[in-house]
Amino acid sequence: MPVTPAALAHASDLADFVAASPSSYHAAEEVARRLEDGGFTWLSEADAWPAQPGGRYVVVRDGAAIAWVVPADATATTPVHILGAHTDSPGFKLKPKPTTGSHGWLQAGVEVYGGPLLNSWLDRELRLAGRLALADGRVVLADTGALLRLPQLAIHLDRGANNGLTLDKQVNTQPVWGLGDPTAEDLLAELAASADVDPRDIRGFDAVVADSARGAVFGKDDAFFASGRLDDLASVHAGVVALLAAADAATGVIPVLAAFDHEELGSESRSGAAGPFLEDVLERVYEQLGADAADRRRAYAASWHLSSDVGHSVHPNYAHKHDPVVQPLLGSGPILKINANQRYATDAVGAAAWAAWCEVSGVASQEFVSNNAVPCGSTIGPITATRLGIRTVDIGIPILSMHSARELAGVSDLHDLSRVAEAFFAG
Template identity: 80%
Template sequence: MSVTPAAIRHAEDLADFVAASPSSFHAAAEVARRLQDAGFTGLEETDAWPAQPGGRFFIVRDGAAIAWIVPAAATATTAVHVLGAHNDSPGLKLKPKPTTGSRGWLQIGVEVYGGPLLNSWLDRELRLAGRLAMADGSVVLADSGPLLRLPQLAIHLDRQQNDGLSLDKQTGTQPVWGLGDPTQEDILAVMADSAGVDAADIRGFDLITADSARGVVFGKDDAFFASGRLDDLASVHAAVVALIDAADGFDGEHIAMLAAFDHEEIGSETRSGAAGPILSDVIARIRDGLGADAQDAHRAMAASWCLSSDVGHSVHPNFAGRHDPVVQPLLGSGPILKINANQRYATDAVGAAAWAGWCEAADVTSQEFVSNNDVPCGSTIGPITAGRLGIRTVDVGIPILSMHSARELAGVADLHALSRVAGTFFTS
């Protein structure tokens, strides 16, 4: 696929999106900001919601965000087209009593979140970001900016490092953030200052590391885009752009919806994760506003679709044997349809046919992805959503390299193509 000026603009906007989204909570807030600027109305879950058809709305629950457009002609049996993705990424999450250090160094205590490539976090300037829960019941976002570094041991002090570097998850992952006495310093004071609050009023925190370097387009013919948190902000961003584009003059025969969940990297079984009630809660409240009874709700769901969008593996030029010998999607050659015989991905034949139709309508070429039988297959929110809601689900995404690295690699053309297919999914 050729890299068009529109694709480069999309990638540069993604760089802005990732820079504004160092944590799942920041990502949900950035989704909300963009939607509000586009005329969407934010709803509180504790309030009564509009009971008439029509309108564009969104909610934020912790690190998750759900947005939807209800057509003016919607009825009790109107189907929903929901594109699901996730806001979280693997990283290092701050522990209780987090300020540590020795021998003149200030460090922080962290716990491994999800399944990061630990060595990819070495020798990078890192941000610490997330939310602070305050004594008055408020919650504020905090972002340190470049503050942390996980320094690698010099080759002179361990001549065997190039033979296979392995980091101990407890002793080898505690970043430095300054020089001084840890009994006299407090990382939470730094985070409080970044949020404009008093550290003495902090009662709880959810803070995680993120790469501080900005996403960049590079390579021959501007083919590549490197950034932190492409898994899965690439999908979230593509869907937000597509939903905003679809909103003006929307006349679809279904409800168009984006569901950006939290906690996918650790199993999704939380109140803001795909295995929790958030999506079913929102759909049920929309149905209630449309006057649906139980029969209507079941009829509507039977006609609905979920597009579960997450990244997959591009064939790696140095490790081709880790991939299926025949099905080898290539970065830059289009979005992928993800298939697994054991339903680790939710795609089936009917879903594959529907995906082919949406791609054709968007004038986008798609690729297939399947794992090598000797390499365990990961999973996504797709099977979770299909199992919880009984909704027909298709697993898709873009191919990348360096998945779960602190900085991942995508194709510029793929990023834009995914958003175009998302637009067709929302409107067709």
């Protein structure tokens, strides 16, 4: 069945969002910029926060962003409806003293970040992006555009490559970015030039490698969308779209979008889901509503968190890797993620609530569970549930090629996720 014009428009906007978000720092800034353009006030954690009914706010901490709406009927015990996602993706991060090379080639010294599908990064035009901390105290974003490449060894020099290719994480993953003498060139100068700053002023940097190709719709009936960083910018983008759409309609709940950093590393950082960021924000929001600790706990008891991240669609070439019965299919709706060992936080009550939000929004849903012999990963869901005690449901969209440099999603699923999130935010 052909996808709707609204779904195609959503996919095109997602392609813009991913292109503007090559690093978690860019993603957090893009979330705040879009929300600010939509009437939200961009706050600083160092300032006093306003407390006006109907207010819309967003705050950025490093590579994470949290946004919320205070509806006119909000009280000290109004519950929150949180959509949680993450801004980081597996890949490579620039090492200190990153300008390397040999035999006339300039290379970048990088460290593996998270669990990328290494082979998928070969033979792509890559960009270097992140933040630069300067001598004058400023922190600026930098993005070189297409600059690097991990060239694969020709098959003439590795006749067994098609029988199994194994990459050494140190030796075979240092991308090329030019020709010359590494003692006379400076990769940081390329980053500095992209941010229009003097490389001599750089005192620190956090920079990652990202695919430079734009997301694209393709396939029969425009069913497919391929892009880098769908894990998890697809959820972050859906949350932004939904929060903007639901801001005027929210009643009886405080809608919150929480886009954390460092999920791919376990979330243990000041801007990760295991850190204090969300709790810090919620405490300040409820203080502005006159809540004490008891009021806040009453609000949390009636609150919900949708932990949104990608899951696995059944793969036609590797169906034996999936559960033999529960096999979600890309393009057939968002997924409810379930795990007996609480790698996902979904329980029976959460499943019923998810079904209700899907029904209200007119969206079909699927279930996901792992093959017993192929254990699943985890998400921010169990982490925030443990930290705050808020009822949590793990959901997302099915994709193929998870942790690849370029992942594959269903155009209709992307739009449907934002539709359910809008109903969730509206209360």
